[in-house]
Amino acid sequence: MSARDDERLYHEQGVTLPETPPPSTDPPPWRETLTVGKRRSRVDGYERLSGAAIYPSDMQLPGMLHAAFLRCPHPHAKLTSLDTRAARALPGVHAVIDDTTPEAAIDWNYQGGEGGRLFAGHCRFEGAPVAAVAAETPHIAREAVEAIVAEWEVLPHVSDARDADAEDAPRIRDGGNRIGEPSIYTRGDVAQGFAEADAVVERDFHTACELHTPLELHGCVAAWDGLDLTIWESTQGCFRVQEQVAGYLDLPLSRVRVVGHYMGGGFGSKLETGKYAVVAALLARRTGRPVKLVLTREETMLVCGNRPANSMHMKVGVRKDGTLTAIELTGRGSGGFWRGGTGLVDWLAKDLYACPNVRTELTSWATNAGNQRPFRAPGHPQGSWALEQVLDELAGTIGIDPVELRLRNVPGESQARGGVPYSSTGLAECLRDGAREFGWEEARRRTRESREAWLARGGNGGAPHRLRGVGVGGCVWVAGGGGPPATVLVRMYADGSVTLNMGAADIGTGTRTVMASIVAEELGVRLETIQVENADTGTTAFSGPSGGSKTVPTDGPATRDATVALKQQLLAWASEQLDTPRENLRYAGEFIEVRGRDQRLKVTDVERLQRRRSVVGVGHRGPNQEGLAICPFAAHFCEVEVDTLTGEVRVLRFLGAQDSGRVMSRKTFDSQVYGGIAMGIGFGLTEERVLDRGQTGKLCNKSWHDYKLPTAMDVPADLVSLPIELQDDRCNNIGAKGLGEPVTIPTASAIANAIHDACGVWIDDTPASPPRVLAALRRQRDRKEARR
Amino acid sequence: MRDRDDSDASRRNFLKTVGLGSAALASAGAGQGRAELAAVEPEKLQKILLSINGRQLSVLVEARWTLLFVLREQLGLTGTKVGCERGECGACTVLLDGVPRYACLTLAVEAVGHEVTTLEGLLDGEDLGPVQRAFVENDAYQCGYCTPGQVMAAEGLLRENPAPDLEQIRVGVSGNLCRCGAYANIFRAVADAAKLRRGGGA
Numbered sequence A: 001m002s003a004r005d006d007e008r009l010y011h012e013q014g015v016t017l018p019e020t021p022p023p024s025t026d027p028p029p030w031r032e033t034l035t036v037g038k039r040r041s042r043v044d045g046y047e048r049l050s051g052a053a054i055y056p057s058d059m060q061l062p063g064m065l066h067a068a069f070l071r072c073p074h075p076h077a078k079l080t081s082l083d084t085r086a087a088r089a090l091p092g093v094h095a096v097i098d099d100t101t102p103e104a105a106i107d108w109n110y111q112g113g114e115g116g117r118l119f120a121g122h123c124r125f126e127g128a129p130v131a132a133v134a135a136e137t138p139h140i141a142r143e144a145v146e147a148i149v150a151e152w153e154v155l156p157h158v159s160d161a162r163d164a165d166a167e168d169a170p171r172i173r174d175g176g177n178r179i180g181e182p183s184i185y186t187r188g189d190v191a192q193g194f195a196e197a198d199a200v201v202e203r204d205f206h207t208a209c210e211l212h213t214p215l216e217l218h219g220c221v222a223a224w225d226g227l228d229l230t231i232w233e234s235t236q237g238c239f240r241v242q243e244q245v246a247g248y249l250d251l252p253l254s255r256v257r258v259v260g261h262y263m264g265g266g267f268g269s270k271l272e273t274g275k276y277a278v279v280a281a282l283l284a285r286r287t288g289r290p291v292k293l294v295l296t297r298e299e300t301m302l303v304c305g306n307r308p309a310n311s312m313h314m315k316v317g318v319r320k321d322g323t324l325t326a327i328e329l330t331g332r333g334s335g336g337f338w339r340g341g342t343g344l345v346d347w348l349a350k351d352l353y354a355c356p357n358v359r360t361e362l363t364s365w366a367t368n369a370g371n372q373r374p375f376r377a378p379g380h381p382q383g384s385w386a387l388e389q390v391l392d393e394l395a396g397t398i399g400i401d402p403v404e405l406r407l408r409n410v411p412g413e414s415q416a417r418g419g420v421p422y423s424s425t426g427l428a429e430c431l432r433d434g435a436r437e438f439g440w441e442e443a444r445r446r447t448r449e450s451r452e453a454w455l456a457r458g459g460n461g462g463a464p465h466r467l468r469g470v471g472v473g474g475c476v477w478v479a480g481g482g483g484p485p486a487t488v489l490v491r492m493y494a495d496g497s498v499t500l501n502m503g504a505a506d507i508g509t510g511t512r513t514v515m516a517s518i519v520a521e522e523l524g525v526r527l528e529t530i531q532v533e534n535a536d537t538g539t540t541a542f543s544g545p546s547g548g549s550k551t552v553p554t555d556g557p558a559t560r561d562a563t564v565a566l567k568q569q570l571l572a573w574a575s576e577q578l579d580t581p582r583e584n585l586r587y588a589g590e591f592i593e594v595r596g597r598d599q600r601l602k603v604t605d606v607e608r609l610q611r612r613r614s615v616v617g618v619g620h621r622g623p624n625q626e627g628l629a630i631c632p633f634a635a636h637f638c639e640v641e642v643d644t645l646t647g648e649v650r651v652l653r654f655l656g657a658q659d660s661g662r663v664m665s666r667k668t669f670d671s672q673v674y675g676g677i678a679m680g681i682g683f684g685l686t687e688e689r690v691l692d693r694g695q696t697g698k699l700c701n702k703s704w705h706d707y708k709l710p711t712a713m714d715v716p717a718d719l720v721s722l723p724i725e726l727q728d729d730r731c732n733n734i735g736a737k738g739l740g741e742p743v744t745i746p747t748a749s750a751i752a753n754a755i756h757d758a759c760g761v762w763i764d765d766t767p768a769s770p771p772r773v774l775a776a777l778r779r780q781r782d783r784k785e786a787r788r
Numbered sequence B: 001m002r003d004r005d006d007s008d009a010s011r012r013n014f015l016k017t018v019g020l021g022s023a024a025l026a027s028a029g030a031g032q033g034r035a036e037l038a039a040v041e042p043e044k045l046q047k048i049l050l051s052i053n054g055r056q057l058s059v060l061v062e063a064r065w066t067l068l069f070v071l072r073e074q075l076g077l078t079g080t081k082v083g084c085e086r087g088e089c090g091a092c093t094v095l096l097d098g099v100p101r102y103a104c105l106t107l108a109v110e111a112v113g114h115e116v117t118t119l120e121g122l123l124d125g126e127d128l129g130p131v132q133r134a135f136v137e138n139d140a141y142q143c144g145y146c147t148p149g150q151v152m153a154a155e156g157l158l159r160e161n162p163a164p165d166l167e168q169i170r171v172g173v174s175g176n177l178c179r180c181g182a183y184a185n186i187f188r189a190v191a192d193a194a195k196l197r198r199g200g201g202a
């Protein structure tokens, strides 16, 4: 690939473009597409692979200083004294700020207006910052932090939601350790439902706290230019950072520019900014120098969010024919000291499978640990872990295939929303086509035989000790429909070349490529020639942060709108120039054609375009259709191998069948599916934040050495992405729903079900680590022996 | 390994002040058996000659600075990324005499006398090299932040073993974390890159 590939603007072959609708009418849905949905390489591939892409952590400015934080080493403590003299005296140190620094006396808001001051001395979690330093090099900054003498009064702490309401639990919060009232949902009558059931299964589950740990560290570079502040930040939403920083520093939005052209992953942890952005700005103002403040990996593990641990009791009833009669879920969790820790844990119980009687009750507890942040499909993988396993257990009890049981309970509407119809629902297709593509029935026969033979031998280690199993899980994602606001600009220059200008970040999901594909589709230009400018509050129009799988269904329709507006403008000018009614003209890429006549005008020969030198189309994201739930669906299938001697689980293959409406870009679509599966494998098998519960309460595994991400050795090469591409003309003008989150919801639960299919044991808690699997196998053996 | 007898860094002092992450711990292995080094201030700048991507560069460094820090913050070669500074993620992978190496666990002074290759060094003029092209073609990345390290690990693997099988590819990139989970496509990209390098495709 060459740096300046091929500069041809138009496709070699004449192509038929979508009709341009008259002004202020919606463009009709695409049918055949030329660029959208095709296997095309990313438009920013060259930048990302050559090293030309400048990520925020790569930023360098002349005279730039490096900053570092002093953080509380205890889960709960009060700062009793702070002596910064030695730090200030170190050569190369330019500033030390703490709670006594006038401009740092800022009230922080972690949740609901609560959070204490920026450098609050009463620290509610390990890692809460109490001072910051700016120095010539990062080495000096760290040395200066170490030279600060801090004294602490260590206070009693709670580190686990399961301990928060114990008799002897320390009271860490005024008004009690519980955060808010329990959230309760009911529909129908669960007691009645369970009475009508032929089989009821109930179990306790626990899912471990998961850390986002994107590869690029959290952090930013801040620089002042007179009254104007610029921040380069690794973020999922530069406009969100802009609003937060402007709010804390009491600046007009127009004076805060946030740039996030590239960013190295976020998964929800970079939807908001952290104290680092505000502190970098304060230090930069104080020193008159640009300041870089990038956290260390250890710091990000303490303070940059997590998926809360959840304890769940799940009870489900079913009739012999496979129809569900009742679902009851009670759960608890903690999102740290300020934030709830159970959001959306019950969504699947309420919405995924048809069931008239549902009750859920969730309670959040305060703990002395880092705040949660939204983590890829908040609440969903946790709820899925419990619900999907119980469904499989029920399927076994009543003797129905697990896929079939799910198919019998596909809902026709969104039950949790009181019966609102979905714009489209591909749950049944995901299950059915997925099972076929995966070879489900054949695999189930094979695994049943090997399991039964093994159990007949007593379920002991003896050869063969490696058993295979297959598992399935289904899901819906609560959001994924997108919505206003978002504004996108598409500009054509006098030579016909095109730029796309949008506020949305490309967090690795391929946003630039998807949006450029939309422009290419409508204008008939080649994808590679479109220049994309994005994620810069100074040069692009507003878009919210990329989260909730909203970017494609939000900015996509706005991009199409903008491109259509551009075409309409050019058609209006051509109609003037040719003295032909606009409806007789057709926008056909390089040319504007006159219908029914052998006459055409080169787009670049439109006189008004030549005089103005450029033309801009502006597109806005309008509201979604009322009375519709716009949600993506999925089903995951996997095959695992369980080593019954070591308890090790190897994932051999995975298939993700995803209904996200139209596939916008096939390569990036598949990559998201693979990535979601890899992340789900981590959630299910390896990842667990370990706090020193009952002892010091400190984080024990604040490194990637001890906090285990899936590596190249853990993720199968045999991954299949199966798009279930239903035509959805109601969700928005591009027919696409979100994808980034449903790809990781039923992954871990499919693995748990596959483990059971392999060797007959259920795994109640994540991660399904070797000791846990071995313990379950041992219990199974003991039960068998007791029965003998 | 360069002979460190003439180095003026005291090991004890050096370990105390190496500063960033756990570079100190990890580099302890590098100077093993040389406990009798003379003491100096670790902050003192010294001039060293580095050979990076075929160019000789004379740089002023502190003894405690890692190669990663010098590449990124002193020389502006930000193709090499930083994920942990403690040898856990591989984002900082470069080649030292053609062999993959974590730049965060390598001191700049250790690189003296060795040929350092970074992502930028795989470009052919402005054009992407075969491994880079194969990564684009196979969409072997999402956010792209682990990607330079993956590419360098793959490059190192292919220099040693021009036709690796799947298991060898897995092992070759197993020191490089990808939180976006692009592994399956990385495997495909490395296999394709092997073909490209052998001249088996365009």
Ligand code: FES
Residues within 6 Å of the ligand: B081, B082, B083, B084, B085, B086, B087, B088, B089, B090, B091, B092, B093, B102, B103, B104, B105
């Ligand atoms: S930065 Fe060197 S291994 Fe992570």
Ligand code: FES
Residues within 6 Å of the ligand: A215, A264, A265, A508, B140, B141, B142, B143, B144, B145, B146, B147, B177, B178, B179, B180, B181, B182
């Ligand atoms: S591509 Fe994002 S971490 Fe690998």
